[in-house]
Each structure stands twice: as C-alpha cells, then as structure tokens.
Amino acid sequence: MVVDNALKPLPGPKNFFGLKNLRDLSQEGMRDFISHCWQEYGDIFEVQVGPKKLVMIIHPDHVRHITLTNAQNYEKLESYDPVRKYIIGDGIVTSTGDLWKRQRRLMSPFYTPRGVQEFADIFLRDTLAMTERWESLAANHSQVEMFDEMALITASIVLKAIFSTESDQDILEVKEWVETMIGFAGSGTSNPFRLPDWVPTETNINFRKARNNVHEYINKVLDARLAMDEAEYPNDLLSKLITAEDPETGERMSRDLLRDEALTNFFAGYETSARSMSHAWYALAQNPDVKAKLHEELDRELGDDIPTLETLKRLPYTLRVIKEALRLYPPAPMYAKDVINDDVIDGYHIEKDSVMMLLPYFTHRHPDFWEDPLRFEPNRHAPEAEKARHSQAYHPFASGQRVCLGNHFSLLETHIILAILAQRFDPQLLPDYQANFVMEGLLEISNGLPMILEKR
Known part of the structure; x- marks a missing residue:
C-alpha cells in the first residue's frame, strides 16, 4: 500500500534502538511494563526492542481487524521460529499457508464439541484417580504445589488421548522432556545473549537430550502403530491422525507431520490446561462467595454422584468459573502476528515486518468492555452476557x-x-x-502456588 503522510505515527516509548525499553522490560517485567505503557499511550502503541518493532494490541476492534477483517495480512512467520525450531516443527500451531489449511481440514473434525466427547472417559478416569491421591493428602492437610498437581492430570490425559499411553513412568518422562524443550525455546527469546545452540553448554546439551528422547518416544509409538492392522488401531488421536485423508487429494500425513502434530497436541494440550485449572483454584480461594455458589451447584446437581456428559449440562456455573479464570488469568496472555504488508489501524501506520502483539490479558481487563474488570465474576459468561459483549473482548484461545x-x-x-x-x-x-503473576511466553506465578488440601 502507499503510505499516506497524514497517517498518525504510533505512540510509544521512543529511545535509541529500544535500549531503554530492554532495560525497563528487564527491570519491570513484561506485565508491568505493558500495563504502564497502556496507561500512558492507550490501546495501541509501539515498543522498539532491538531491531524489532512490537505493536501492542489491546482494543477489541483492533483484535478483530488483525484476526478477522484483514487476517490475510497477519501471519505466524519469524515470531514463531523458536517454537517451530525447538519444539513442534510444522505442527498446526506454527504451520502456514497451504500446509496449515490442509492440516486444519484434516484435524478439525476431531476437535468439534461432539468430537472431543470421545475423550470424556479419559478425563473422568484420570480425575477420579487424582481424587484417590488427594484423599490421602487431604487426610493430613498436606501442602501441595497446585500447578504440579494439575500438570500430573493434564499430562496423563493428553498422552492417553494421543497415544493411549498408560505407563505412569512414560507420562512423567515425556512431561519433563517437553518442559525442558519449552524452557529452552522461551529462554532464547528472553535472553538475546544466549550462546549458539552448537556450543556444548549444559543448557544446550539438556535440550538436545530432551528433544531426542521425545522424538524417539514418538517414533517408537509410530513404528508400533504402523505395524498393526488398521482395524486393530486403538481409538486415540494418533490413529485418527494416521488414517485422516485429505478430502481434496486423498493424501495422508507424512511421518514427520504425524510426529510434529502429536508433539503439538501434547505441547498445546497439557500445560495450558494445567495453568487454567491452577488459576481457577487460586481464584476460588480468593473469592469465597464464588466458591460457595460453585459448591451449592455441585451439591444440588450431583450430590455424591460422578458427573457424566449429561449431568455436566446441569453445571453451567462450574464452566463459568473456568471461563472467568481464563479471562483474568489467561494461560497464553499474549500471542504474536507478523505484518506482511503496510496497513492502517485506527488511523495509525502499521509498518511491514512489525510484530503485532495481541494481549488478551489486558483486553480482558479493558474497563470499556468489562464492568469492574478486576472482580472475579463467573456470571459474566452467562449466555445473555456473552451475546451482549463485543465479540473480540474475550479471546483466551x-x-x-x-x-x-x-x-x-x-x-x-x-x-x-x-x-x-x-x-x-x-x-x-x-x-x-x-501470587506474583509474570508474563513470559505463558502467564506464570513466579513464586509458585502452594495450597493446603482440605476435604469438604
């Protein structure tokens, strides 16, 4: 596009090559730095960090422009290279263009509201197993690290859903290996002075070992599965990925793509859900009135019964608690899109090759779209309230x-x-x-979430 000289330059903290911004980010942390800039510059502003221009996006109208109205101009390019290179390859989170369209066509049927119900038995079974662990811990009023507890459930669930993995040892090992890979990818973006990957530092060696172990594990499962008759395949996600055929070409996924998509599903599926649940426990402990309403619904509708897909429909407030935790404490508090060509948003010039940082953490706190935004109120997610709000005021996913x-x-x-x-x-x-919440790649509580388990 031709840039109109009358366009407004983006506001934001201006300094030589972003050196002061780097210092402020280091001292304040991402969350506080962005919060202060939001107060000073408004809903859209630019932050120079080294050679990169980051455009911070908070207003729902601007979210809509980037993700819907002009989505073809914003793609997952260089910003996703660390995740692409170090964790999931060309899985659906990082793939682009025709490959992404093809993978989306193949995989979407598995993740519809009806499709995911196939995994409900795993959700139920693994959570009931956790109740046995918690019974003994609660009997002694034991202290636990809540994120670790929730990660035990969600890692087990997602590995069973993908690979039908039943080995507790396998679940713990794959979880630890992937956590090492995630930490390594994140440290590269936060530490521009990290030594090259080929230097045999302890960090680099541990990363390579973890990645090799994960790939070896997935390849062994793939070998065993592909050696079976398809009629004998277990009903898990890997079987669905192997047998999925592109309706346009009849092609199936390559072996490398099967590995990447399996790893993507674990990477995307266990840690974010563990954080969602941890944040929900934190919010409930902070808000006894909400907790009382939750307990009242559970006691009224379930009594001592185990929930089923049918009885879950009678637990709307329980789901609203989850959605409200996702509003105030979204596990993914920001996500990036790379600018392909110059654009205009709200009269501001958006430069090609800038990086748009969409910030649900702050959009979810915008006082123009959320009444008393810092209050934890699950009924914001009642059907009538959801219909009334701006369609992009809530985007935790x-x-x-x-x-x-x-x-x-x-x-x-x-x-x-x-x-x-x-x-x-x-x-x-x-x-x-x-709790000391910090924004890295994910929303984290830097001082952990220690909690005392008590029986009701």
Missing part, C-alpha cells in the same frame, strides 16, 4: 481462523476436572500468600 483448535477439548476437560475435585475438596491458600 486467540481469535479468527487461527483460533486454538483444542479449545473445546480444554473446556470439557477442565469442566470435568473442576466438577469432580471441587465436589470433594477445598484447597486453601497459605496465610499471607500473595
């Missing part, structure tokens, strides 16, 4: 055609986990505990 494919899987999984565990247990925060 991203938005537009690149909305997270696993959103229905995650919501059903966390709905079941919360229903079963909150029916039986009432985790408590430690006295004087204050």
Whole structure:
C-alpha cells in the first residue's frame, strides 16, 4: 500500500534502538511494563526492542481487524521460529499457508464439541484417580504445589488421548522432556545473549537430550502403530491422525507431520490446561462467595454422584468459573502476528515486518468492555452476557481462523476436572500468600502456588 503522510505515527516509548525499553522490560517485567505503557499511550502503541518493532494490541476492534477483517495480512512467520525450531516443527500451531489449511481440514473434525466427547472417559478416569491421591493428602492437610498437581492430570490425559499411553513412568518422562524443550525455546527469546545452540553448554546439551528422547518416544509409538492392522488401531488421536485423508487429494500425513502434530497436541494440550485449572483454584480461594455458589451447584446437581456428559449440562456455573479464570488469568496472555504488508489501524501506520502483539490479558481487563474488570465474576459468561459483549473482548484461545483448535477439548476437560475435585475438596491458600503473576511466553506465578488440601 502507499503510505499516506497524514497517517498518525504510533505512540510509544521512543529511545535509541529500544535500549531503554530492554532495560525497563528487564527491570519491570513484561506485565508491568505493558500495563504502564497502556496507561500512558492507550490501546495501541509501539515498543522498539532491538531491531524489532512490537505493536501492542489491546482494543477489541483492533483484535478483530488483525484476526478477522484483514487476517490475510497477519501471519505466524519469524515470531514463531523458536517454537517451530525447538519444539513442534510444522505442527498446526506454527504451520502456514497451504500446509496449515490442509492440516486444519484434516484435524478439525476431531476437535468439534461432539468430537472431543470421545475423550470424556479419559478425563473422568484420570480425575477420579487424582481424587484417590488427594484423599490421602487431604487426610493430613498436606501442602501441595497446585500447578504440579494439575500438570500430573493434564499430562496423563493428553498422552492417553494421543497415544493411549498408560505407563505412569512414560507420562512423567515425556512431561519433563517437553518442559525442558519449552524452557529452552522461551529462554532464547528472553535472553538475546544466549550462546549458539552448537556450543556444548549444559543448557544446550539438556535440550538436545530432551528433544531426542521425545522424538524417539514418538517414533517408537509410530513404528508400533504402523505395524498393526488398521482395524486393530486403538481409538486415540494418533490413529485418527494416521488414517485422516485429505478430502481434496486423498493424501495422508507424512511421518514427520504425524510426529510434529502429536508433539503439538501434547505441547498445546497439557500445560495450558494445567495453568487454567491452577488459576481457577487460586481464584476460588480468593473469592469465597464464588466458591460457595460453585459448591451449592455441585451439591444440588450431583450430590455424591460422578458427573457424566449429561449431568455436566446441569453445571453451567462450574464452566463459568473456568471461563472467568481464563479471562483474568489467561494461560497464553499474549500471542504474536507478523505484518506482511503496510496497513492502517485506527488511523495509525502499521509498518511491514512489525510484530503485532495481541494481549488478551489486558483486553480482558479493558474497563470499556468489562464492568469492574478486576472482580472475579463467573456470571459474566452467562449466555445473555456473552451475546451482549463485543465479540473480540474475550479471546483466551486467540481469535479468527487461527483460533486454538483444542479449545473445546480444554473446556470439557477442565469442566470435568473442576466438577469432580471441587465436589470433594477445598484447597486453601497459605496465610499471607500473595501470587506474583509474570508474563513470559505463558502467564506464570513466579513464586509458585502452594495450597493446603482440605476435604469438604
């Protein structure tokens, strides 16, 4: 496009090559730095960080422009190279163009609201297994690290859903290996002075070992599966991926793509759900009135019964608690899109090769779209309230055609986990505990989430 000289330059903290911004980011942390800039510059502003121009996007209208109205101009390019290179290859989260369209066509049927119900038995079984663990811990009022507890459930669920993995040892090992890979990819973006990958540092060696172990594990499962008669395949996601055929070409996925998509599903499926559940427990402990309403619904509708897909429909407030936790504490507090060509948003010039940083963490706190935005209020997600709000004021799973494919899987999984565990247990925060939320690639609590398990 031809740039109109009358266009407004983006506001934001201006300094030579972004050196002061790098210093401020390091001192304040991403969350506080963006919060201060939002107060000073408004809903759209630019932050120079080294050679890159980052455009921070908070207003729902601007989210809609980038993800829907002019989505073809915003793609997952260089910004996703660390995840592409170090974790999931060409899986659906990072693939682009025709490959992404093909993979989306192949995989979408597995993740519809009806499709994910096939995994409900796994959700139920693994959560009930956790109740046995928690029974003994709660009997002694034991202290647990809540994220670790939730990660045990979600890692087990997703590995069983993908590979039919039943080995507890395999589940723990794959979880640890993938966590090492995630940490390595994230450290590269936060530390521009990290030594090259080929230097035999302890960090680099540990990463290569973890990646090799994950690939070896997946390849062994693939070898065993492909050696079977298809009629004998277990009903899991890997079987669905292997047998899925492109309706336009009849082609199936290559072996490399099968590995990448299996790894993508684990990467995207376990840690974000574990964070969603951890944040929900934190919010409930902070809001006794909400917790009382949740317990009232569970007691009224379930009593001592185990929930089923049918009885879950009678637990709308339980699901709203999850959705409200996703609003105030979205596990993915920001996501990037690379600018292909110059554009205009709200009269501002958007330069080619800039990086748009969409920020659901702040959009979800925008006072123009959320009344008393810092208050934890699950009924914001009642059907009539959802219909009334701006369509892009809430985007914890991203938005537009690149909305997270696993959103229905995650919501059903966390709905079941919360229903079963909150029916039986009432985790408590430690006295004087204050959570320190920080924004890295994901929303994290830097001082952990220690909680005391109590029986109801």
